[in-house]
Amino acid sequence: MSHPSSTTSPGPAATAPNTPDQPPSWAPAAPTIALLTALGVLMVGQMYTVLALLHPMATALGTAPEQVTWTATAFGFAYAAGFLLAGPLSDRYGSRAVITTGLVAATAATLAVSAAPDLPTAIALRSLQGLTAATFAPSALSYVVHHIAPQRRGTALTCITSGMFAAAVLLQIGAQAVAAGLGWRAVFWLSAALMALSLIPVRRVLRPTLRHGTGGGLSQAFAAMPRLLGRPRMVALYLSTVALMSSFVAIYTAVAIAGPAGIAGNSSAILALRTSALPALVAVPVLARLLQRLAAPLRAVLAFALAALTVAAGSFLGGHTVPLALALLLFVAAVAAAAPAVVETINATAPHARGAAVALYGCSIHRRQPGPAAHRSSDRPRLRRHPARRRRRTRPGHPPGSAGPPPPPHPMTWNRASTNSCPPSRKWPRATS
Numbered sequence: 335m336s337h338p339s340s341t342t343s344p345g346p347a348a349t350a351p352n353t354p355d356q357p358p359s360w361a362p363a364a365p366t367i368a369l370l371t372a373l374g375v376l377m378v379g380q381m382y383t384v385l386a387l388l389h390p391m392a393t394a395l396g397t398a399p400e401q402v403t404w405t406a407t408a409f410g411f412a413y414a415a416g417f418l419l420a421g422p423l424s425d426r427y428g429s430r431a432v433i434t435t436g437l438v439a440a441t442a443a444t445l446a447v448s449a450a451p452d453l454p455t456a457i458a459l460r461s462l463q464g465l466t467a468a469t470f471a472p473s474a475l476s477y478v479v480h481h482i483a484p485q486r487r488g489t490a491l492t493c494i495t496s497g498m499f500a501a502a503v504l505l506q507i508g509a510q511a512v513a514a515g516l517g518w519r520a521v522f523w524l525s526a527a528l529m530a531l532s533l534i535p536v537r538r539v540l541r542p543t544l545r546h547g548t549g550g551g552l553s554q555a556f557a558a559m560p561r562l563l564g565r566p567r568m569v570a571l572y573l574s575t576v577a578l579m580s581s582f583v584a585i586y587t588a589v590a591i592a593g594p595a596g597i598a599g600n601s602s603a604i605l606a607l608r609t610s611a612l613p614a615l616v617a618v619p620v621l622a623r624l625l626q627r628l629a630a631p632l633r634a635v636l637a638f639a640l641a642a643l644t645v646a647a648g649s650f651l652g653g654h655t656v657p658l659a660l661a662l663l664l665f666v667a668a669v670a671a672a673a674p675a676v677v678e679t680i681n682a683t684a685p686h687a688r689g690a691a692v693a694l695y696g697c698s699i700h701r702r703q704p705g706p707a708a709h710r711s712s713d714r715p716r717l718r719r720h721p722a723r724r725r726r727r728t729r730p731g732h733p734p735g736s737a738g739p740p741p742p743p744h745p746m747t748w749n750r751a752s753t754n755s756c757p758p759s760r761k762w763p764r765a766t767s
Contacts (some may be wrong), residue, residue: 366482367486375498376501377529378498380525381464383505404561407670421693433477436468439466439469440529472621489626499673554608591602594658622674630679638672
């Protein structure tokens with residue numbers, strides 16, 4: 335009696351058709367995570383390097399430090415816009431190809447920034463640098479989902495996103511150290527050199543993405559974005575990201591403006607406060623395997639709840655430095671745990687347009703960039719007008735503190751710098767013969 339076991343056995347040899355989640359073999363996790371995390375720090379950190387270079391750049395470019403902050407703002411807007419281009423390009427041409435091309439373009443743009451002769455040129459070149467640097471993040475997150483095994487995928491996403499958050503502090507500290515010894519232009523030289531050298535491991539470690547026979551071209555990849563925005567679940571995920579990251583920026587801005595006496599208005603103390611939150615960005619990736627036991631939507635909800643609780647606690651502890659630092663440490667941990675959970679949920683919701691979906695997520699993170707007032711350097715003392723001088727400028731009929739129109743000349747005053755020793759109205763007539 336024969337048994338048709340050969341036709342029904344579900345062994346490893348029975349392979350299903352390739353899907354976006356099932357390539358022929360998974361990429362090695364450890365080198366991929368290390369490479370993409372390091373590149374995340376380097377590429378995202380370019381947004382924040384100039385915040386440590388305001389005074390030397392202002393001196394070299396012949397402007398004020400407050401005006402140099404426009405280079406950070408220009409980078410941020412171009413960076414957010416670049417996400418909308420990089421995501422569909424990653425879906426169409428593959429993550430490794432977009433990362434490689436972006437690194438080449440970002441290297442050239444970063445070298446160009448180092449040679450900027452004036453502020454308008456620096457702003458334009460920083461915009462170009464932001465546009466090219468934006469090719470990395472959506473492509474890297476899309477690569478992890480396509481090429482890393484599911485049991486290691488959450489750890490990979492957590493490490494990469496935590497590295498991107500840590501870049502804001504790490505690159506400022508590094509830029510300060512390099513600028514102190516070699517000048518501000520050397521910061522961009524070194525960044526460009528690291529980008530160029532990273533092309534070698536990118537080509538060796540990352541694998542090309544297999545394109546399946548789905549049809550369509552680049553236009554179809556871009557057309558996926560409005561369709562994603564028409565799905566209520568995706569819109570809710572994007573809006574939650576906007577709320578979380580807006581609160582992140584708002585909290586640190588509020589601490590910088592109206593925090594404890596030793597922190598408010600002191601840029602060094604603010605940077606030290608941000609540095610004190612770095613252990614959270616290390617602890618969350620270490621605990622990633624434990625966190626992966628929870629479903630991604632549940633992790634996101636719990637992380638948002640923790641963020642809300644820490645914000646509420648910080649509002650009551652804002653007058654004390656140490657409790658405030660502990661509250662911010664937990665808040666940063668909640669943000670670091672929420673980001674990969676949201677990315678996993680987005681990728682699971684849009685499996686056939688992951689690059690575009692992650693691009694919209696990245697754009698929602700960087701949609702608001704603070705202007706010059708938010709980056710104003712507080713190391714330089716502000717000049718305060720003497721109260722008596724302010725009172726003298728107040729004129730009748732104008733509110734206190736306003737200059738008002740210049741007062742009419744007193745009838746008994748005259749120009750002391752003139753050659754006449756008497757007022758014009760009191761000149762004696764010339765004697766006539």
